Amino acid sequence: MIPFDYRRADDVLGAVTLVHEHENAAFLGGGTNLVDHLKLGVANPDLLVDVSRLPLDHVEPLPDGGVRIGAAVRNSDLAAHPLVRRRYPVLSQALLSGASGQIRNLATTAGNLLQRTRCVYFTDVTTPCNKREPGSGCAALAGYNRYHAVLGASPHCVAVHPSDLAVALVALDAVIHVQGPDSARTIRAEDLHRLPGDEPDRDTVLAHGELITAVDVPDLPITARSRYRKVRDRASYAFALVSVAAAVDVEDGTVRDARVAFGGLAHKPWRAHRAEEVLRGAPATDDTVRQAAEAELAAATPLPDNAFKPRMATGALVATLRELTREQA
Amino acid sequence: MDAEITLRVDGTERTVVVDTRTTLLDALRERLGVMSPKKGCDHGQCGSCTVLLDGRRVITCLTLAAAHDGADVTTAAGLADGAALHPVQQAFLDQDAFQCGYCTPGQICSAVGMLDEAGRGWPSAVTGGEPGPLDDAEIRERMSGNLCRCGAYAGIVRAIEQAAR
Numbered sequence: 001m002i003p004f005d006y007r008r009a010d011d012v013l014g015a016v017t018l019v020h021e022h023e024n025a026a027f028l029g030g031g032t033n034l035v036d037h038l039k040l041g042v043a044n045p046d047l048l049v050d051v052s053r054l055p056l057d058h059v060e061p062l063p064d065g066g067v068r069i070g071a072a073v074r075n076s077d078l079a080a081h082p083l084v085r086r087r088y089p090v091l092s093q094a095l096l097s098g099a100s101g102q103i104r105n106l107a108t109t110a111g112n113l114l115q116r117t118r119c120v121y122f123t124d125v126t127t128p129c130n131k132r133e134p135g136s137g138c139a140a141l142a143g144y145n146r147y148h149a150v151l152g153a154s155p156h157c158v159a160v161h162p163s164d165l166a167v168a169l170v171a172l173d174a175v176i177h178v179q180g181p182d183s184a185r186t187i188r189a190e191d192l193h194r195l196p197g198d199e200p201d202r203d204t205v206l207a208h209g210e211l212i213t214a215v216d217v218p219d220l221p222i223t224a225r226s227r228y229r230k231v232r233d234r235a236s237y238a239f240a241l242v243s244v245a246a247a248v249d250v251e252d253g254t255v256r257d258a259r260v261a262f263g264g265l266a267h268k269p270w271r272a273h274r275a276e277e278v279l280r281g282a283p284a285t286d287d288t289v290r291q292a293a294e295a296e297l298a299a300a301t302p303l304p305d306n307a308f309k310p311r312m313a314t315g316a317l318v319a320t321l322r323e324l325t326r327e328q329a
Numbered sequence: 330m331d332a333e334i335t336l337r338v339d340g341t342e343r344t345v346v347v348d349t350r351t352t353l354l355d356a357l358r359e360r361l362g363v364m365s366p367k368k369g370c371d372h373g374q375c376g377s378c379t380v381l382l383d384g385r386r387v388i389t390c391l392t393l394a395a396a397h398d399g400a401d402v403t404t405a406a407g408l409a410d411g412a413a414l415h416p417v418q419q420a421f422l423d424q425d426a427f428q429c430g431y432c433t434p435g436q437i438c439s440a441v442g443m444l445d446e447a448g449r450g451w452p453s454a455v456t457g458g459e460p461g462p463l464d465d466a467e468i469r470e471r472m473s474g475n476l477c478r479c480g481a482y483a484g485i486v487r488a489i490e491q492a493a494r
Contacts, residue, residue, distance in 0.1 A: 005330045006349040006395045028396065035352065035391045036372055048349075050396050076385075080451040096454040100474020101443055102379050102388045236454065236473035 001038050008050045012179050012213055015049050020181040020209025022047045027211060029072065029111035032103050037116070041125045042132055052108060056213055059083060065219030071110035071212045075165070076101065078109060088217055090226035090245050094168035097230040100237050110212035113166050113176070113192065116203060117159035117267075118239050120144060130156045131200040146305040147241065151297070152266040157200030158303060160264055161193055162239050164230065167263035169215060170271050171245035172223055177214040178206065189215070193268030200267070222249045222257050225327060229320045230263075231312055240264040242309055244316045250284045250328045258321075262296075262313055272296040275317070284325045286318050293317045332395040338363055339407025347394045354378045356394035357402065365404035365434045369476070376475035379435040379442075380404050386442025388474070405434035408441065417441050417492045426488035428479035436475045440489050443471045447493075463493045 006028075009015030019025040025047035028034060037043035056070035059081045067083055078084060079095035099107060121127045121139040128137035140148055140158050148158040166189070174189040192204050206212075217223075226247035232238040243263035249256045258279040260272040278292035293314035300310045335344045338361060345360050354371075357363040357380075366389055369377035373391040380389055381403040408415035417440050420426070427433045447467075452460050455470040463471075468489050469482075477485065 001350045003330055004349055006332055006393065008396075028393070031393060031396065032373055032388075032391045035393060038350070039371070048393075052396065076446070076451070080446075080449075085452065092452065093454070096452060100376065100388075101446065101471055102376060102386045102439060102474045103373060103391075105382075105385045105387050105442075106392055236470050 001041075002044050002046065004038075004045055005047045006050065007047065009054055012051075012054060012056075012211060015051050015054065016179050016181055016209055016211050018047070018049045019211070023208070025049060027051050029108040030074070030106035031111075032099070032107050033111065033115040037123075040123055042116075042123055051211065062216065062219075067217045069109050069215045069217065071108060071214055073109045074105055075099070075107045075109070075112055076104040079104065086224070087219075088168075088172060088223050088226065090168045090171060090223065090228045090247060091165070091217070093228035094164040094230075094243075094245060097228060097240075097243070098164040109165070109215060112163050113169075113212065113215075114204065114206075115163055118162045119148065119159040122159060131159055131196070131203075134199075134201050141303070144305065145303040147239065147264070148303055148306060149266050150300040150302045150306060150309045151270055152195040152268070153301065154196045154198065154200065156198055157196035157267065159196070159200070159267060161203070161266070161268050163269070164228065164240065164243060164263060166193065167243055167261050167269040168228055168245040169217070170269040171226070171247065171259045171261035172217050172220065173259070174218070175216045176212055177216065178210050179213050180207065180210045184213075190269070190271050196267045203267075220247070220259075222247045222259065225249070225324055226259070227320050227324055229316050231316055241306075242312045242316050244313070244320045246317065246320045246324065248279070248284070248321055248324045248328075250325050253284055255279045255282055255284050255288070260292075260296075260317065262317075265300075265309060265313060272317075279321075284321070286322060289318045289321045290314055332398070334394055334398040336361075336394075336397065336399075337401045339402070339404055349393065349395050351394045352390055353380075353382075353392050353394045353397055353402075354389035357389065357404070363404060363406070365406035366438075367431055367434060369432065369435075374476070375432070375435075376439055377432045377435040379438045379475065381438055381442055384445070386439050386446075403438070405437045408437065415441065417444070417488070420488040420491040421485075424484045424488040424491060425481075426484035427477075427481050432475060432477045432479075436472070436477065436485055439472060439475045440485075440492065444489070444493055447471065463490070465490075
C-alpha cells in the first residue's frame with residue numbers, strides 16, 4: 001500500500017473541491033471495497049477524503065411522495081427503514097441479499113453504487129485487466145468467466161457490476177443527485193453505470209471529483225408490490241450469478257405495468273425495456289413472462305463458462321413474476 | 330502520513346498515533362495489544378475480526394483506524410461483566426460452539442450485534458418483509474458473515490438459540 005493522506009470532509013463542497021483538485025484523490029465511504037483495493041494494489045490514491053461523516057445519513061419522504069436516501073446512509077439502516085420496507089420492498093430485499101450483517105453496517109448507499117467489479121482478474125494485479133490497467137488485455141476472455149457478462153460486453157471487458165442495490169434502483173427509476181466542483185446535477189439511475197466499450201476503466205459517467213449526495217426514489221404505486229430474487233452459488237454472502245428486480249401490476253389476469261432489471265448479466269444493471277414492452281397488456285402467464293425474458297436476452301452472447309445465464313435469467317424472471325402475480329390474484 | 334486517534338476500547342480510553350494506512354484491526358492488535366479480534370482473511374470474507382463499533386457489529390479489517398477517531402469499540406474480551414460472562418459467551422461454552430476457537434471472538438461479537446438487530450425488528454434475506462422468530466434458517470442467514478473452518482456451526486446455531494431465549 002502506498003502512503004496516502006487522510007482528510008475528513010466537513011462539508012460536501014469542501015470534499016468535492018479537495019478531490020477535484022487532486023488528480024489522485026479518492027472519496028472514502030464505509031471503505032469495505034476501497035480499503036480492500038488499497039491492500040491489493042488495485043487502487044493507489046495519495047489522498048483519501050472521508051465523506052462518511054457528512055450529514056448525508058437520512059432517509060426522508062419527499063413532498064411529491066417519493067423518498068430521498070442520503071448517500072451516507074448505511075446499507076443496514078436503509079434495508080431496515082420502515083418507509084423503504086413498506087413502499088419499496090425490492091430495495092430492502094436487494095440490500096439484504098448482499099454482503100454480510102457486519103459489512104452492511106459499514107457500507108454506504110453511494111459506496112454500494114460505486115463498488116467495483118468482483119472479476120477475479122480485476123482484483124489480481126499479476127494478471128492483465130483493461131479495467132484496472134487500460135491496454136493490458138482481458139484475462140477473463142480465455143479464463144474463468146462463469147460470473148461474467150452476457151449482454152453489452154466488449155472485446156475489452158466482460159466484467160459485471162456487482163451491486164444488488166443498483167439493480168433495484170434502476171428498476172425503480174431512481175434519480176442520483178451529484179455535486180460537482182461548479183454545479184450539481186441529477187442522473188437517472190439507469191444512466192449512472194456505463195457499458196465497457198473501449199473505456200472499461202470507467203464504471204460510471206461521473207467525472208473525477210463528482211460526489212453522489214443522495215438518491216431519490218419516485219412514488220410509484222407499483223413498487224409496493226416488488227421483489228428481488230438473487231441466484232448464486234451459495235445461499236448467503238455471495239455475489240449474484242443472476243438477479244432480478246421486478247415490480248408488476250396485474251388486473252383481471254392482464255399485466256397493466258411492469259418494471260424489470262437484471263443483475264449479473266452486464267457491466268451495468270440491465271433495465272429490461274424489451275421485456276417490459278412484451279409484458280404490458282399481455283396475459284400474466286408463465287408463457288408470456290418467458291417470451292418477455294427471451295426477447296430481452298435474444299442478443300445475449302455467452303462466454304464458455306456462462307452459457308447457462310440466459311436460461312437462468314429467464315427462469316428467475318418467471319419465478320419472480322409468478323410470486324408477484326399470485327400475491328395480486 | 331500519521332494520524333492521532335483516540336478510541337474507547339472495552340471501556341478504557343486509548344490514544345495512539347497510527348499510519349493512515351492502518352486498519353482498525355491492525356490498530357487494535359498491533360498498536361494497542363488488543364488481541365481478541367482475530368485476523369483471518371484480512372479481506373472482509375471471514376468475520377473473525379468482528380467487534381462492536383459504537384454498538385454495532387462491524388468487520389475491522391476493511392475500515393481505516395483514522396476514520397474512527399472517538400469511536401467506542403467493544404471486543405469479545407470486553408463483553409463480560411466482571412467475572413460474569415455475557416449470556417452469548419456462556420451459551421458458546423454450554424453448547425460446545427467452537428473447536429480451535431480462532432473465529433470465536435468474532436462469532437460472539439457478531440452474535441451479540443445480530444441479536445440486537447433482530448430485537449430491533451431488522452428484517453433479513455430469509456424473512457424478507459417482517460422478521461419472524463430466530464429459527465435455524467434465520468440464525469444461519471444473519472451469521473453468514475462469520476466462517477468457522479472447524480465447522481462448529483451446529484453448536485454455534487444452538488448457542489445463539491440459547492442466548493436468544
